[in-house]
Amino acid sequence: MGDKFNFSLFKHTQDYLLASARQSIETAVCNNTTMAEKKPQESVLNQPYGNFVTITIAGSLRGCIGCIVPVHALYLSIIDNAKKAALHDPRFAPLSVDELKEIQIEISILSTPEELLYDTPEDLLQLLNSETDGVILKKDGREATFLPQVWKQLPDKEMFLKKLSLKGNMGPNGWKSAQVFKYKVLHFSEKKGIES
Numbered sequence: 001m002g003d004k005f006n007f008s009l010f011k012h013t014q015d016y017l018l019a020s021a022r023q024s025i026e027t028a029v030c031n032n033t034t035m036a037e038k039k040p041q042e043s044v045l046n047q048p049y050g051n052f053v054t055i056t057i058a059g060s061l062r063g064c065i066g067c068i069v070p071v072h073a074l075y076l077s078i079i080d081n082a083k084k085a086a087l088h089d090p091r092f093a094p095l096s097v098d099e100l101k102e103i104q105i106e107i108s109i110l111s112t113p114e115e116l117l118y119d120t121p122e123d124l125l126q127l128l129n130s131e132t133d134g135v136i137l138k139k140d141g142r143e144a145t146f147l148p149q150v151w152k153q154l155p156d157k158e159m160f161l162k163k164l165s166l167k168g169n170m171g172p173n174g175w176k177s178a179q180v181f182k183y184k185v186l187h188f189s190e191k192k193g194i195e196s
Contacts, residue, residue: 009186014107016045017078020075021078027083028087046073048073050183051074053066053081053106054105054108054147055085062092062095063092108187111185113134113183114183115179133151134148136183137161144164144170145164147185162175
């Protein structure tokens, strides 16, 4: 896998997914129901891809839920993850109606994760690209991931992995003996154009 995810979406397709995510969030928050969505014609939207929906307010995280392993069609998965990010992220209270006008939505679509084989923690640090790699840790039945966007807040590789280990309840040094996978993302948001 190179440093770029060889996957792209037309702007109108990005806009469709962002609008679907927002509608899903608004339907869930205002009506406590799941939105109905017609199956789109565009074939890429009917293919399964891992994805995350991230909600922020004034640049601060307000919810983020996703699936690493693709199971459902992309458009359905985005609708589901948007609702879960708004209401069911265990780190936050459910989103309120008053907050809806404040939120910004970002969608990340994932490449297939690739396992990193390493002998020492130092080897692992060398294998990671701190600009483009999403990282998954698996250890003792626990699992956690950080999207590549998290590198902006945690640019130090060791600190990044420590925080990810703690997120997964593996202790700060869990990453040193965990199974490690990396992936790329295509991400885009309501306010900004495409970023990959």
